[in-house]
Amino acid sequence: MRFVIWAGLITALLVPVVTAAFSPYLAWREPIYVIAGFAGILGMCLLLLQPLLAGRWLPGLSPVTSRHWHRWCGLALVAMILVHVGGLWITSPPDVVDALLFVSATPFSAWGVIAMWAGFAAALMGMSRQRLSLRFRVWRLGHAALAFVTILGSVVHALLIEGTMEIISKFALCALVVLASAATLAKLRVWDVKRR
């Protein structure tokens, strides 16, 4: 069972990346644009890992290891967002400026920018848990709410884009991300902030 879960997870993460690597659009793109696109896809893959690690769903990982990985994946996600936006900025500065100012011609840009800021805020909350001196469950609700906005924004962003991702694997990855985050929110009962 453990093997099946891990094999399934690795397949779910690899297929979208590999199919995107065969996209015909790559031939017409500069290396920096290709890197920016793949940073977005890898970010989406990390968005599947994050709720699975937070919910301690993955067999063989102790709670401490899960949290450790969750922290590293969160930092990697922030790095992927920066490479994604930075690479797109180099490729076409006015399009990225429009997106960041919420005046873009494409509706998915706004979803992406909202997801970016929510992701940064969730990461910041994660790093400053001790300093915030919030009760654990209150802190967790805040972190989870920001993570949920990140996931929702990223999924809508990805689904509306006509890019290098192959359509079926993109829908499958997005569905898994939503499913994993919903399952984790339910398992941890993040909305329950009562003192116990």
Next chain:
Amino acid sequence: MTPVSYSRRSLMAAGGAALAAGASGLLMPVRASGLAPTPTMRGGANNYRPGAPIVERIGGGGFWMTGTVRRAGDGAPLPNQRIQIWAHTTEGHERDPQSHGATLTDADGAFRLEMPQIVPTFGQPHGHLAYDSGEFETVFLRPVMSSARDKTLAAHFVLQPL
């Protein structure tokens, strides 16, 4: 497109309105109230290169950008108007100089310029067009292709005299 339904009542109302408009037209000079000018589209001006040369064809061709240029109000076709066209194609990025070219409208205010196949960039297969010659208000358009496999794309300008 707004669907239009013709009921007897709406036809009578429209007829009455038309009569009233016609009567007022006898009393007042004709106003430029007919055809509204095309507004500049969001992101239309992105990666514009002022003064891109007039060309026979952009690169190797194989894809057609077409359209018309008319005057706001009376809708008169505007001949000899310079329209710049650019896009991310199989031969270059939007920012590359070789991805840009301009053409002039013919006697009927129509233009068509052959260019390389447009490929999706920044999430949508789209082209850019500019009218920026000074005689009319500047307009930038950013039409989106309904399918990335389309071999043609159309964009229409209605220009407001300055």
